[in-house]
Amino acid sequence: MIITAEKAANLLLQQDNILVLCHRNPDGDAIGSAFALKKMLQSLGKKVRMECESGIPAKYDVLFGAREDDGDFAPDYVVAVDTADRKLLGTLGQQYPTVNLAVDHHETNKDYAEFTYVEDKAAAAAEVVFKLAPLLGAKLDLRIATALYVGLSTDTGCFVYSNTTANTHIIAGELISYGVNLGEVNKILFETKTKSRVEIDKIALNSLEFFFGGELAFVFLPLSALEASGVSEDDLDGVSAMPRQIEGVKVGITLRERADGSYKASVRTTCVNAADICAKCGGGGHKRAAGCEFKTSFEEAKAALLEAAKQVMDEEE
């Protein structure tokens, strides 16, 4: 059942033993917003624990001391933050089959919880948790502000993406006034490349080819190179975004060889329908980001992708 911010705050105020969950493979917004909500509720004298199927990445411990021993009590109330679908909780979704309250910013939230509070214009769950603070009567402090800033800046690519609003900046300004060490936080989040990411960038740039007068950029990542580089999923996300960023490119395609011999294509576009391109190859997705798979040879996969892209580019002209 969809509820307002006020109702969500009232529900939380009535509880004393609370478990805060966030989605698996958590990013800075999942960890930041869940941690901030936990600390706010703890500051009101409540017993609160935070859990994530994937644990808490070390980076967030460096940033705002995200790993804490919250004790091992049995919770009376389960809150899921930044989690659009119960499935995204992973095994914790089975362990805690009833989620009492979801606090989220995804327009696609499946309303799986008993009560659901969604602000779908918010750029990050951190914005939603920030809005709850005065309703809960919880004061912010440096760690809470840093956690929320990490959430905001993660989900907006540091205020670059088009989900950023005037409100996102106004909230960032208020958070920073608690003394967030912006230089350090942003360096860790946005100015540090792993060595494996550098390796993959090299592989990607060396395989980069242009087609159709420079409007399509094609990158191939062979399995041997990926294995040698020790790549993570995060790194791969970043590489898929690269071809589209090149001046004049409308369609960026990254084709990755997998261990089972199949190929996975990630299509990113600026003004061409990526889902239409991938649909022609048996895949799908969103307008600007879509994917498909091939159990063919590399040459056949590449030819099929170029042909599909050409068709959609010609149709849309």
Place this chain on the structure above:
Amino acid sequence: MIITAEKAANLLLQQDNILVLCHRNPDGDAIGSAFALKKMLQSLGKKVRMECESGIPAKYDVLFGAREDDGDFAPDYVVAVDTADRKLLGTLGQQYPTVNLAVDHHETNKDYAEFTYVEDKAAAAAEVVFKLAPLLGAKLDLRIATALYVGLSTDTGCFVYSNTTANTHIIAGELISYGVNLGEVNKILFETKTKSRVEIDKIALNSLEFFFGGELAFVFLPLSALEASGVSEDDLDGVSAMPRQIEGVKVGITLRERADGSYKASVRTTCVNAADICAKCGGGGHKRAAGCEFKTSFEEAKAALLEAAKQVMDEEE
């Protein structure tokens, strides 16, 4: 003579034929803040023209219609925006030997103008011009807000750099509320790589070597590769920043071969004194960014840089 914001606004209000200058090789803050000040003063019924020795890059015309025909009148009053030193005006500094007012955010401003208004905690000149608006009684509109947003975001690397403050975000929030098309603006400013930049990234990554247990990253850019890529100074700045961004790297060195056979080193560090390293090679600069030149062979230049870096890294431990 150093003056306050109020005094600067009063001086501007007394003038009717104003020339607004900004530094040559202008970035988004130079063009954005000069353009915004021009439009504000024009909105008050004044005749105002904007000039820059290098002209106005096409990008800023796309972003907020920066190129306008302001007429060719003889100005009674010359204002320099975002310009710390008269020399940075280029030939315009000779053409207009008296600068009546400087509006700036550089702590290093040389006080070359008759009157100087500097806010040295401001991340961008755009913040300073924004502060003048209410004192001038000038209303903002979408184009002025976009120009100021471009200034703010350019000088902070889109709110990443440590010069960003709570106030920067609060101003950004207010500017965006005028309807700035954030998605489009940020795509042009921060998510587009030129093809020549992609070429240089490839050259840089293919030459990347690590030394001293991964704490020093070394990149070499041969002249032949630079010439083939059609590189600009902007592109080179970006490449010099790359080695330092790699996880674990304390010193990033980029050595570039020049047309006259000499070599230019750019040293960027995270926690080692870059100026000290370059001083050992006859150069200098800042703590985290410094440079030096070599009229030796490549091998000698590289060996000298590695030796100087090793000494400073050892001393600082």
